Amino acid sequence: MPHKNTSDQILETARDLLASEGLAAVSFDAIARRLGCTKQAVLYWYPSKHDLLAAMFLPWLEAEAETAIQSVSGTTRRDEAVEAFVRAIAGFHFEDLDRFRMMYLLPQTIKQSVKASHDAALLDKIHPVTDRMYGALADRLDSDAKGVRQEALAIHSAVLGLLLMFGLADSVRDPLKHNASEMVSALIASLRST
Template structure:
């Protein structure tokens, strides 16, 4: 097996463990067992949990940005742009809550020195991708680039909050009183002007 093939296989196993067992199932020991190699062999490729998480996270973040860009291609005005963005981001995350937790919750629990060059490399990649994500929406939100970027960030944060609360309800087995589509529509109605917004 080539070196890149081993690294890719480790990520594939980690994604499968995450999908089947949630974050708690993703461990170096579990990956090594599935890989049929020693834990040290896994640590060679991903020496720390943040390294493994970054390798999983960056392609997911890239896909999130691409979904947003694709959804906004046909947006003709601000309300449609916001509605399209909210629906695309919500659909992406609600379709895979374990992935969402790995992307947006787990990184908050993992620490790495700010001086670590690997941390700067990952953050540089994250900033490039989030510039695309927020830039795609901000282009539809008005002429002031600073205000538009802030509004794009606020809209994205609102969608993530909706997904977070949905995941929380699922995690404690407390069924929501409203369906996902109804909650997404309610969020869009709050974020957009009072003119009718096309339903998805």
């Protein structure tokens, strides 16, 4: 593998595996097989699943944030911004539930001892991204109210919770009684100002 692009090739292969075969297919062995190299060559660049996940996570988070920021950029009223944000975030993740699982569920399953040495550096990159995303929504909420950034975080969390339920239903092949579009609309209605 050429030295210059090896890291990018590994990430691209991991993303391809995720998209084509799902989360369970993303392994160092599978990546090595696809690239025609040894597992050790992959481990050289990403010594742990946490390292690989972190390298995949940040570009996804940046794409999610950019989607959210763009969605509210043309809005002027609170309810309009909330609706645009919820629809954009839901659409971004419904497009790829395996990516959602890797972003928001898999990190919760990695043991603390494995994560500890990497967390500070990763958080230093994550915080500015989430701050931009929450700030863009908060700017369109009631500017006189205290806690608009917390409200923006709560709105994002509500969308992620809805996605969690659809991801769970999808993974056990037990469809919910209401479709995604109906539930996104119901969430938006519940978040409207009085």
